[in-house]
Amino acid sequence: MEKFVQIENVGQTFDTKKGKFVALRDIDLTLKQGEFVALIGHSGCGKSTLLNLIAGLTKPTTGVLLCDGREIAGPGPERAVVFQNHSLLPWLTCFENIYLAVERVFSQKEGKAKLKARTQAAIELVGLAHAAHKYPHEISGGMKQRVGIARALSMEPKVLLMDEPFGALDALTRAKLQDELMKICEKTQATVVMVTHDVDEAVLLSDRIVMMTNGPAATIGEILEVNLPRPRARLELAHDPAYIDCRAAVLEFLYEKQAHVEKQAA
């Protein structure tokens, strides 16, 4: 599938007390099936806004978004979201949190035993079988985020949308989860859009990096192809010239071409 997700001429304007605020303008982007795309940019550049548009949580002011040939009219389980702050329901165990999603998507066709097996498979995929019956407040931040990923994957979504999924985690946990995510993506061939502000994360995980200009009225500045072979190994990449080039290109975009972010914000 060459054009799995199409974003055509999308703009987003918010009505605020001070008048209209143009968050995004002229966004054109096409995702291939199985592709991993990172959205990167300074804070306030509208990368989360774009993700919410793909998720269907908000509607674009102009333009149109398509997923698998159909217009995105609202949120739905075929576009699963991993939220920045995990968003697990605190009154359900990890298992029940995932089961809620599985039940929604598959309960019309499958029996309870099958649904439970699916839930179990999802929780095993992220290596949390031992914590299945714990409540979210009983597990660490990294584990919560893994449950969030398991919940999203359990729905077998067409697109996995991740909003800075590892932003709140410490560097070591983040690295571990990035490695896990790479393995999972390889296994499931998922199409992923990930919002991040971490250059290394973007280069390590992505097939393409979409770099956004500073807001307001942000748009796509450059798109970088990351032509690194998979599977990728973090340690080897550290000295890989192609990796270093990609990294330098993103850094250059962020800190030279779009460096005036502080001035604008002030």
Added chain:
Amino acid sequence: MSTTLTMRGEFAGELPAKPETETVPVKPVKEKTMETHANPATQAAAAAPANPFGEMLSNAMRAVLPPVLGVLLLVGIWYVATLKGGSIPGPVVVWQAAAELFADPFYNNGPNDQGIGWNVLASLERVGLGFGLAALVGIPLGFMLGRFAFLSAMINPIISLLRPVSPLAWLPIGLLVFQKADPAATWTIFICSIWPMIMNTAQGVQRVPQDYLNVARVLDLSEWKVVTKILFPAVLPYMLTGIRLSIGTAWLVIVAAEMLTGGVGIGFWVWDEWNNLKVEHIIIAIFIIGIVGLILEQALILLAKKLTKESS
């Protein structure tokens, strides 16, 4: 953190607080349901060592000593203040009267002369009925107000208008409609305890974190699932606060309502004893009203803790 593995099954109540250590390794589940896990959990919890006796004693002392001192101080001041006589009886007289009164709390010499136990029970019954009806109407209404902005904008002015009205002002309306004292008192309880439940429930619904609602939207859950899996658990703490406020108000109001309606009930009893000029009985009644109110409040706090523990 001490309630690892609390299952919602029948075992949940039996789990004593466990030490911080994780005693129960959970084996991966294959086809089994959650109930099978409650068994090892309970056994392990039962085997957990109790606190050393000395520590328990000192903890108990720390918890019990200040309130006991406070009560003693109050009784002391009362004793000294009534030492010289006067119309207010001292603690000793009241104690003797109470001993006599509670020796036979459930006698029945006709509708106007019944034991103190019957009076308290009659009041509790009215509060229970009026409050129960208020919960039945108020909580669903609160949910709807919280969920639908239009309805909220429609009903809120009415609530703002009626809420500050003293519950006793509703009593004549009740008497007029029901033609009887008893349902009129219940009606008064109903109307005064419905507001906190509506308002707290509605507020709780409005304050459900956007994150949870986003989850609901992304999963595209049915309205029923949204209510049972997301709204209800999220609103529960607010709802329980509303219930607690309601029952407090209801218990405040019943005394006044019964003074006006007569019949059997603690409020009526206070008025009756005033007419008999048995001031020591009035003081006893004040204590009873206070203690029952305290028990109601504490019971609801306990219930709230039990119900919201897993959502903490």
